Each structure stands twice: as C-alpha cells, then as structure tokens.
Amino acid sequence: MPNILVVKGLTTQFEGEKGPITVVDQIDFKVKKGEVLGLVGESGCGKSVTSLSILQLLDKNGKISGGEVFYNNVNLVSKSEKEMRGIRGKEISMIFQDPMTSLNPVLIIGKQIGEVIEEHEKVSGTVVKQKVVELLKLVGIPRAEEIYYEYPHRLSGGMKQRVMIAMAIACNPAMLIADEPTTALDVTIQAQILDLLRSLKDELDMSILLITHDLGVVAEMCDRVVVMYAGQVVETTDTRTLLRKPRHPYTVGLIQSTPHQSKGERRLKSIIGQVPTPDQFLQGCRFADRCPKAMDICHSTIPPLFELDGQTSCRCWLYDDKKEEVI
C-alpha cells in the first residue's frame, strides 16, 4: 500500500518567555492508504500539537521549525495559507475532542456542514442542502431533514460528534485526523462513534490518524501505533505487537496502567511522576527519571530510534546491541 501521509522530522516550537520551546521534536511516521494509525501518549506529550501542525492550524505563537509533511508526495509545510485552505476539509480533515464547543451555537447544523461543501465545491444551494441531508443520514442521524434546521444545543453529545464527523467527511477527504474523538463522550456512545468511524473509513476509502490516550480504543481501531512521549516518538509498531510484546518501558507502563478484566488484580499500576513540560526535558532519555529500567547511559545520552524488525522501532538503550540504528 502506498503512503498517503509521511511526516519526516517534524519539529514544532512555541515562543516562550526564555526563547522558543520545542513541543514536538523530530517526529517521524507514515500513514498508509486505508490504514488507521494510532498516535498514543499521555496528556501533554504533543499529540494534538502534532495533528495541528500537519494542518498548520497552530496558534500565532506556534511555528513549524523543521521537518516535512508529505501528503501524496507533496510537501505541505511549504504551502501558503491559501493553498492550505484548499487542502483542509477537502483532502485532510479533522475531528476535534470536544463536540460541545466545536459547533457554533448560533448557526443551524445544516449551514455549518454546508459550509465545507460551499468552500470546496462549486455547486448550487439546493444541491448543498441535499448533500448535507445525505451526510446527516450517512452518519446515522435520525430525521435528518429536521435536524438540518436545528441549533447545536438541542442535540446530545453523541449527536454533535456525529455532526462533526459529517462536517469532516463532507468533501470526501482521503485522510481524516481524529483528535481524541471519543474522550468527551460517555462509554456507550464511544463505541457507537468508533463503529461509525470504522464503517465510514471502509465506505469512503479513507485513512485515519487516530489520536488517543486510550489503549482500548487503539486495540479496537488501529492497524499500527505510534507511541509518543515528551514530544518524541518512542515506539512504532503494529497494534498486535504493541499489546502483546511492548518494547519501550513507557509503553509497558502504559499497558500496565490500563484496567484489564482477566488479570484480577485489585490495584492498577501507574507510572510514577508526570510527563515533563518542554522546558524540563532531561538531557538524556526523556523518560529516564520515571523508567524502572533506567541505566547510566539513559541519563547522559538521548537514545536514537532503534529499528528492530522492519515493523517495529523503539527509542530505548535496552535495544542497543540488538540492531543497527536508523538515525
């Protein structure tokens, strides 16, 4: 399968009081056509900034300072704001974490979805309306013709997220970035939304970059996974390997801190400490001070990504002797 999205050495910095702060540091990953790639990590590790960087939606104080983002072999980083507008929504679209705040409270649902179509396709008003109603039906909203005229506050959270999804897929994008699409929803609705995303992916032939901190969602949805820690990729592998045989001590910690039905343990394990903020990054491995297996070298030198078996790579000195390095 060809790659649809290739991120190479992406680095994003924010202006701080004492100079620029690197929030996303040399990120590499690829999304193949028709694939669901999971981007996993704790809060504050740079997942959302990565996704915003891909679409260049960063706030004014944030800037991509290095690296490339190839979409269908075209570098997006060198595109102008105007060219990016043509890509957002049409080629790559995005679903946000909180559907409650992502819809304009004073605009009817139909107009908000219709905007995407009006922006990217030259069609008449009646066609837009038909398409919007079709989309609403496609994302499983009942009585679509009536909902078209409703304001967002009259819909439940799950319905709003469906509307957001309808908005995102309106122009048939090849790539969908879902930034924690189920975090703000309750558990039963989560399953429905994930189901919907999966069936839409097959139906519309999309690739999905799924950003989440929930390994359950990863197990359910993803083909491959990228684990991020403190702005860096620490492990890349396929989902099965990740869950069966996690390599990086951080990934191991993440899996151990997920509730598991069959284990029967009474207490959840947790990783001690917190993700360091970008101005507190350690000199060596950024996970060293929380790592149960930390060695001397971990505190002094930052480990490169070690390629393990073609599918898997891991940023940890534990795997130093096993394979040659990639960077």
Add this chain to the structure above:
Amino acid sequence: MRKLETYKPIQARVTYKSPLKIKSDSLQKLSRDKRAIVCIFFLFIVFIIGIFSPLLAPHNPEELFYESILEAPSKEHLLGTDAIGRDVLSRLIYGVRVTLTVSLMAVTITFFIGTLIGLICAYVGGWVDNVLMRIMDILLALPSIILALAIVAVLGPSLTNAMIAVGIASIPGFARIIRGAAITIKSSGFVEASRSIGSSHSWILRRQFLPNVTGILLVYTTLFIGVAILDTAALSFIGLGAQPPTPEWGTMLSEGKNYMLDAWWLATFPGLAITIVVFAVNFLGDALRDIFDPKSSR
C-alpha cells in the same frame, strides 16, 4: 464490512412538533412577544406620523401666532405654543421626520464602522488590534459630545454634518463593545473547527463571529439610537445641528427648558416624545435579542 443501513440511529432527546423553518420560527416567536408587538406598533405609528406630517399637523410648524405667545394647551393649540408663538404639536409632528432620520442615519454610521472595526480587532489581533484600539482609546478619552463638536466645527454646522459627527463620535464605544464580545469567540472550538475545514477569513467573520454577537449588536444599536437623539439635540442646542426654524425635538427641548417654570408644556412634550421613542426602541432591541438568540427558547 458492516453496512451503514444496519446502523440503528440513536434517539434525539428533543421531540419535534413539525419541521420548522428558521425564519417563520423567529416571526412566530416575535408575534408571541407582547412587548415586541407593542413597540413595533408604536414605532410604526411614529413612522406614519413622520410620513404624513403635513396632513396630520394642525398648523404650519413655522407659522407664528403673535396673539398667542407662550399659551398653555388649549383647543386651538392642543399642546400650547412656544416663546415666539409657534404651535408645539405641529412642531412635534414635523420633528418626527428630522429627529428619526438624523438618529437613524447616525446609528447606521456607528453600526457599520463600529462593527467592522470591532470584529477585525478581535479576529486579527496583534498589532492591528493594538493600533486600532489605541486610536479608539484616544477618541474615548474625549467625551463623545466634544468629539462631535470638533467634527462639526471642521465640517461646518448643518444637520447632515451633525448626523455624521454624532455617528462618528459613537464609533469608539461601539467598536470596543463588539471587540470585547467577539474576542471570546476567537478562541472557541468552533472557530478552530471551521478553520480545519478550510473556511475563508470572511466566512469565519460573517458566519461564526457575527451571529454570535448579534444579540449584543441589537441591544447596543437600539441604545445608541437614544444616545444619538440626545447628542443631536445637544449639538442643535449650541447651534451646530438643526438650524432654526427646523423643528427638531432636541432643539425644542433645550429651548423649552428656559421656560420650564412659566410654560411647562414647552419642554415636557418634546422630552416625553424623546423618552417614549427611545424606550420603545430599547425594548424592541431587548425583545429581538431574546428572539434571535437560539438558546433562550421559551
């Protein structure tokens, strides 16, 4: 692969009576609001009076009745006569035209320029915001009437110039209010979401920002109509607005206040007229805000 058709849609929490169209929906709400109906009816009558003033006025507003100077309300002069013997009722009726035109035009100027500046400041931010807002601050430091005075002094005294001056003088306050309301919208999720689907700047300004400040816009616009009437009156009072003998409510009021103890009707009736019109416009603004705000459904 699972087909979408087998997907069981979740139930909406709301029950729908019938598919409503938005516009008829708002009109329905409007027709149910007694306050709004009374105000619209009243303002409609005022407009009719303005249009048909030559037919309705008992006398020519500039006609002088030498034999009945400062006469109390009587059969001949229902609201009395002023210091040089003009019929107050006739002047009030003709004054509708002048006063309403001037205040509406002034507010139109304020509305368009103020909204534009406010929204641009909020949306663009950065140095544009800083420069524009500092200019507004400088203008705000002067009382609006002084500012209007300065503008009229430059343009020359006439009713049209007074109108322009009053409109411009209200812009700083208006722009600040709109900017304050709009700045909270900038950081909201739906603006980000809108950018993520590739919306243009003008669409975001028109469809995301504007509807969210409509309520505030309506209320302040109606408030500013009241301010505009009073400011125009003040300019006329010092001879820079309506030139005598043009019948204008503010001018009548300021002339009348000199005779407050001897001839109460001179100041009272123009004052009442201004108050009632301003009240009606403000109430209407309040009612419209409730109606157009989708969250305050009743």
